[in-house]
Structures are given as C-alpha cells and as structure tokens.
Amino acid sequence: MTAVISTFEVCRYFGDDQETMVKAVDRVSIEIERGEFTAIVGPSGSGKTTLLHLLGGLDNPTSGSVELSGANIADMSGATLSDFRRDHIGFIFQAYNLIPVFSAEENIEYIMLLQGVDASERKRRVADMLQQIGLEGLGNRRPNKLSGGQQQRVAIARAMVSHPQIILADEPTANLDSKNGIALLDLMKELNQQSKMTFVFSTHDEKIMSRASRLIHMHDGEIELDELR
Amino acid sequence: MLTIKLAFRNLFRNTRRTILTVMLIALSLTALIAVDGVMRGMLTLLVDNVTGTLSGDAQVHRVGYRENLDVDLFMENSGSIEQTLQQDTSLRSFSPRVISGAMISSTYNVAAGILYGIDAEREQANSKVKAAVMRGEYLSGGDNELLIGHSLADLLETDLGDRIVLTLSEATTGELAQALFRISGILDFGVRELDDNFVFINIASARKTLAMTDQQTHEFVLTFLNPEDAENPEHGIFQQFNNTEIEALSWLDLNKEISFIIELMAYSSLMIGAVLFLLASLGVINSIFMSIYERIYEFGVIKAIGTRPSEIVRLILWEALLLALISCVIGMLLGFAVGSWTATNGLGGLGEIEFSGITLGNNILGEFHISQFTTFPFFAVLLTLAAALYPARFAAKIVPSEALQRSL
Numbered sequence: 087m088t089a090v091i092s093t094f095e096v097c098r099y100f101g102d103d104q105e106t107m108v109k110a111v112d113r114v115s116i117e118i119e120r121g122e123f124t125a126i127v128g129p130s131g132s133g134k135t136t137l138l139h140l141l142g143g144l145d146n147p148t149s150g151s152v153e154l155s156g157a158n159i160a161d162m163s164g165a166t167l168s169d170f171r172r173d174h175i176g177f178i179f180q181a182y183n184l185i186p187v188f189s190a191e192e193n194i195e196y197i198m199l200l201q202g203v204d205a206s207e208r209k210r211r212v213a214d215m216l217q218q219i220g221l222e223g224l225g226n227r228r229p230n231k232l233s234g235g236q237q238q239r240v241a242i243a244r245a246m247v248s249h250p251q252i253i254l255a256d257e258p259t260a261n262l263d264s265k266n267g268i269a270l271l272d273l274m275k276e277l278n279q280q281s282k283m284t285f286v287f288s289t290h291d292e293k294i295m296s297r298a299s300r301l302i303h304m305h306d307g308e309i310e311l312d313e314l315r
Numbered sequence: 316m317l318t319i320k321l322a323f324r325n326l327f328r329n330t331r332r333t334i335l336t337v338m339l340i341a342l343s344l345t346a347l348i349a350v351d352g353v354m355r356g357m358l359t360l361l362v363d364n365v366t367g368t369l370s371g372d373a374q375v376h377r378v379g380y381r382e383n384l385d386v387d388l389f390m391e392n393s394g395s396i397e398q399t400l401q402q403d404t405s406l407r408s409f410s411p412r413v414i415s416g417a418m419i420s421s422t423y424n425v426a427a428g429i430l431y432g433i434d435a436e437r438e439q440a441n442s443k444v445k446a447a448v449m450r451g452e453y454l455s456g457g458d459n460e461l462l463i464g465h466s467l468a469d470l471l472e473t474d475l476g477d478r479i480v481l482t483l484s485e486a487t488t489g490e491l492a493q494a495l496f497r498i499s500g501i502l503d504f505g506v507r508e509l510d511d512n513f514v515f516i517n518i519a520s521a522r523k524t525l526a527m528t529d530q531q532t533h534e535f536v537l538t539f540l541n542p543e544d545a546e547n548p549e550h551g552i553f554q555q556f557n558n559t560e561i562e563a564l565s566w567l568d569l570n571k572e573i574s575f576i577i578e579l580m581a582y583s584s585l586m587i588g589a590v591l592f593l594l595a596s597l598g599v600i601n602s603i604f605m606s607i608y609e610r611i612y613e614f615g616v617i618k619a620i621g622t623r624p625s626e627i628v629r630l631i632l633w634e635a636l637l638l639a640l641i642s643c644v645i646g647m648l649l650g651f652a653v654g655s656w657t658a659t660n661g662l663g664g665l666g667e668i669e670f671s672g673i674t675l676g677n678n679i680l681g682e683f684h685i686s687q688f689t690t691f692p693f694f695a696v697l698l699t700l701a702a703a704l705y706p707a708r709f710a711a712k713i714v715p716s717e718a719l720q721r722s723l
C-alpha cells in the first residue's frame with residue numbers, strides 16, 4: 087500500500103513566547119494509506135482540527151513536513167496552494183459548508199468550475215453525486231431549504247466530485263443528532279468502500295469512531311495511540 | 316458564469332444595504348449630471364451674452380489695434396478682407412465697424428464715450444444692438460441718427476430727439492472734428508459698460524466724420540455657423556489672418572477674464588464631481604467591507620476548497636461592477652429626469668443674475684451633454700471598482716484556518 091499523505095515530525099505552535107506558547111500539534115509523524123477510513127479522536131483542545139488543517143494545507147506547520155503526491159504542502163503558497171487543495175484534497179467542515187446563495191447542485195458544481203471541467207461533464211457528475219448521496223430531486227434547493235444532515239451530504243458530494251486524493255472532515259457529525267450523524271458516517275463509509283476514497287475525519291463521538299478502521303488518539307498535540315481495528 | 320451568478324446573488328443577500336449603496340452611487344451621479352447641466356446652461360448664457368451682445372464670435376483688426384484702440388490703426392483694404400471672409404464657409408455673417416473715442420456732449424452735460432459706426436443692416440446678424448433698442452428706432456442709414464446707452468443718456472440728461480455733438484479727432488490727420496446728431500434710439504444692453512459709455516451711428520457718417528474712405532475699417536465682427544469654431548485656434552480664419560498686418564482674435568482672446576471664468580467653472584464642475592465621487596467611494600468601501608465581514612467564514616470555506624485569492628478578488632470586483640452598473644442606470648434615469656426639469660423650467664426665482672458686469676437674465680436653463688451619460692457613468696463605474704479593490708484584497712488574504720475557527 088502507498089501512503090496518500092504523510093507527515094514527518096510536523097509541529098504547529100501558537101504564540102512566540104516560550105511561557106504561553108501552545109503546542110497544538112507536536113512532532114506528529116503519520117502515514118495515511120490509500121482507501122483508509124481513519125478517525126482522529128481526542129479531547130477538546132488536543133489538536134485534531136490543527137492536524138487536519140496541516141494535512142489539508144490550510145495552515146503552515148511551524149516545522150516538519152506534510153507530503154501529498156510527492157509534494158511538500160508546507161512549501162506552497164498563494165495560487166499554487168489553492169490549486170493543490172482544489173485538485174487533491176476534499177474538505178468537509180462541521181457546519182455551514184455550503185454557499186448559501188447557491189443551490190445544492192451549484193454548490194457541487196462550483197469546485198469543478200474552478201477546475202475547468204466542461205459543462206456536460208459537470209452536469210453528469212453532479213447528477214451522479216446527487217444520486218450517490220441520496221438527494222435526487224433536491225438539487226435545486228438552497229442550503230436553507232435542506233436539513234443539517236442533507237447539507238452535510240451535499241458537502242460530501244462537493245468534496246468527492248473533484249476526485250481528490252483524500253477527504254478531510256473536521257467533526258462532520260458534530261452538528262447533527264446521533265441518528266443523522268450515524269447515517270452520514272455510514273454514507274461516508276459506503277463511499278469509501280465503493281470508490282476507495284480515502285477519508286480522515288475527527289470526532290468526539292464513541293459511536294462514530296467505532297465505524298473507523300483506524301483510530302489516531304491525540305492528546306496535547308501528540309499522538310498517544312494509533313490503532314488499527 | 317458561476318462567478319457572475321454568485322456575485323449577483325450575493326448582492327441581494329442584504330437587500331437594504333445594497334439599495335442604500337446603489338442610491339449613494341446613483342444619487343451622486345444624478346447630482347453630478349444636474350450640476351453639470353446647470354453649469355453648462357450658465358456658461359451658454361454667459362458666452363451668448365459676451366459674444367452675442369457686441370463682440371461676436373471673433374474679430375478681425377489691424378495688428379496692435381486692440382491694445383489702445385488707436386483710431387489711426389485701421390485696415391486699409393477692407394474690400395479684399397471682405398472677399399476673403401465671404402469665401403469662408405464656416406462663417407454665418409460678418410460686419411464692418413469704425414470705432415473711435417469721442418467727447419459726447421448734450422446741451423446739459425458732456426461725457427467721454429466710445430463711438431461705433433456700424434452697418435445698420437449687416438450688424439443685426441452679429442450683435443444685439445437692434446435688440447437693445449428700448450425706446451425709439453434702430454438706425455435706418457440716415458445721416459445724423461444716433462443710438463445711445465440709457466445710462467449715458469441719463470448722465471447727459473437727454474432723451475429721444477435731442478441733439479448730441481460728437482467731438483473726435485480725424486483718423487488720418489489727427490485734426491479735431493465735430494458732428495451733430497439726433498438721438499433716434501435709447502439702448503439697454505444689460506451690460507453696464509455698454510449702457511454707460513457707448514453710442515452707435517451709421518458707418519457712412521462715422522467714416523465721414525473721421526475722414527476715412529469707405530475702404531478703411533477698424534474692425535470686422537464675425538459670427539460662426541458653429542460657435543465652437545471660435546474656440547479652436549487652428550481654425551482657418553485664425554490661421555489666415557495671422558500676419559504682421561491683420562489679425563483675427565476669438566472672443567476668448569478678446570475677453571480674457573471671461574475665458575478665465577469659463578475655465579474656473581469647468582474646474583468647479585470637476586471638483587464637485589471629485590468630491591461627490593470621493594464621498595460615494597468611501598461609502599462603497601464601507602459597504603463592501605461590511606459585506607465581507609459578514610462572510611468571513613464563507614470565504615474561509617471557499618478558499619479552503621481551492622478558490623484562488625485572485626478568484627476571490629474577481630468575485631468582489633464583479634459584485635462591485637454589478638452594483639455600479641445598477642447604480643448608473645438608476646443615476647442616469649434620475650439625472651435625465653432632473654436634467655429635463657431644469658432644461659424646461661430652469662433655475663428661475665434666483666432673481667437677476669449678474670456675472671462680472673453682465674446681467675444673465677433671471678433663468679438658467681439646464682443643458683444636457685453626451686458626456687453626462689457616457690464619461691460620468693464611466694467614471695462612476697471605474698471609481699466603484701477602485702473602491703472595491705481594497706476590500707477585495709482584504710478578502711483575498713483571508714486565511715482559511717483562521718476564518719474557519721470563527722463561530723464554531
């Protein structure tokens with residue numbers, strides 16, 4: 087198996103002052119293999135979000151490297167980094183993922199537009215994604231006319247549709263009730279198994295983390311335990 | 316396409332703010348169109364008064380004549396000059412004049428004044444002397460007819476039909492000469508200088524009194540078909556009569572202080588425009604910043620998923636462009652409405668307007684000009700885009716990891 091993404095002793099410290107400096111992520115070295123369905127777990131403030139942001143090139147490490155497809159994300163900036171994220175990484179956030187003035191379809195289409203995918207292909211892929219997430223017929227609804235669970239499904243579709251190497255999801259179920267949360271995770275798992283899409287998500291929730299095939303436990307910015315299940 | 320769609324929809328997320336911003340830009344444009352229209356109207360009135368009253372669009376003289384109005388600096392061959400002028404197709408009309416300083420005496424008083432000998436028939440197309448006759452009759456060609464400014468008549472305590480003696484020095488010999496006239500008309504130009512100092516007689520009598528031949532002339536007054544030709548120093552007339560002997564001067568050259576006022580008015584239009592649009596720009600910057608602050612999380616998301624900083628700038632600029640275009644359409648419609656009103660009704664009720672010794676009447680009619688609906692909105696759009704640039708760059712620099720931390 088090949089690593090999709092790997093970090094080597096990556097650190098992210100906040101603050102300059104030795105006394106008050108927060109080591110949000112401290113010397114983390116991990117490898118994520120293709121097709122993994124991995125959960126990052128740990129108490130609040132343990133560094134889950136920070137690590138996901140480092141993996142996705144949303145934040146620059148204080149030191150260390152983050153490699154994806156043989157490139158060090160830590161070295162990129164500006165439009166290069168934007169394009170890299172657009173083409174290689176899918177993101178799902180906790181809430182308010184969608185552009186409120188766009189319909190579900192347009193939200194899914196948006197990223198392909200940035201990629202320059204032609205119109206007929208965009209249309210085909212949008213329809214395909216809507217079907218996969220079980221929202222056929224709801225494509226022209228704006229986010230405020232969709233439930234929280236439906237909105238997160240659209241966010242998954244948007245993350246998948248650009249054919250990224252990996253999808254990073256920061257507490258995707260945190261704003262959902264447990265029934266909807268589990269349904270969302272089951273959808274992610276299904277997509278992971280069908281299309282071999284690599285998923286890394288963070289969670290607090292025991293039921294949610296039980297679905298993962300690998301658990302990375304964090305504590306105070308460090309990896310405490312890395313277990314395959 | 317999706318960017319434009321996104322920009323358009325974003326514009327109507329906060330409808331109230333968008334309407335306020337649109338009104339700010341639109342009303343600035345309306346105000347500018349209205350102010351410019353009135354300025355133009357005022358200018359036309361002023362120029363018409365200056366050129367139409369006596370001085371014409373341009374004049375032809377012997378070189379140096381204008382400096383002291385020396386009576387012996389006349390043009391010798393007016394026949395050949397007339398021929399040249401006749402051939403110029405851009406001229407509507409022209410007329411010869413003989414001019415001299417004179418002692419003007421009545422039975423009661425005496426005053427120094429200026430005597431114009433005019434061709435009664437041809438003068439009508441070049442000045443307002445005939446229109447200025449308030450009482451009595453205009454010149455008919457008779458030997459001793461004389462028109463006199465009403466204030467000068469008052470000073471001399473004379474009235475229609477009274478005798479006036481002009482004392483002047485002959486143009487060629489310098490000898491003193493006198494001639495007797497009867498007041499056939501009293502003039503009211505509404506221009507103090509003219510009403511206080513001027514008398515008009517027939518050109519033949521003037522030549523006779525001054526001992527000039529009918530080929531000798533002090534001045535030709537010219538009226539163009541298109542008055543703007545007078546403002547163009549490259550125009551044929553000014554090139555043709557530009558030698559050591561004869562010169563042609565436009566009304567701008569002849570009225571330096573008026574041309575200065577005109578420049579001043581153009582600048583004041585520009586200044587008002589600049590201030591209006593500067594204020595509007597500040598409002599636009601503020602409103603766009605507010606709209607960005609409300610969407611910081613959203614910008615964080617769309618940047619995170621791969622929107623380039625330049626694409627964010629483009630989005631904000633599209634929003635500003637659409638805002639500006641909507642504003643300009645409204646501004647032009649309102650500007651047209653206000654402009655039409657001032658063009659038909661004018662800015663009356665201001666009382667008599669006097670400008671540097673010239674009474675402009677009491678109603679300024681606004682004027683439309685193509686630039687009000689091309690250049691002005693163009694600059695409104697340009698300035699709105701410029702105003703959007705700073706907030707756009709701010710939005711482009713939003714750091715996703717920081718923006719996403721908000722409100723979660």
Ligand SMILES: Nc1ncnc2c1ncn2[C@@H]1O[C@H](COP(=O)(O)OP(=O)(O)OP(=O)(O)O)[C@@H](O)[C@H]1O
Nearest residue numbers: 100101108109110129130131132133134135136137
């Ligand atoms: N921009 C920042 N500036 C300063 N400190 C920060 C910043 N971002 C995160 N931190 C700190 O880094 C630590 C890790 O934060 P992080 O958000 O990664 O934790 P988390 O595991 O995602 O927590 P949660 O479960 O609450 O989401 C925390 O102590 C947090 O206060």
Ligand SMILES: [Mg+2]
Nearest residue numbers: 134135136256
């Ligand atoms: Mg977190």
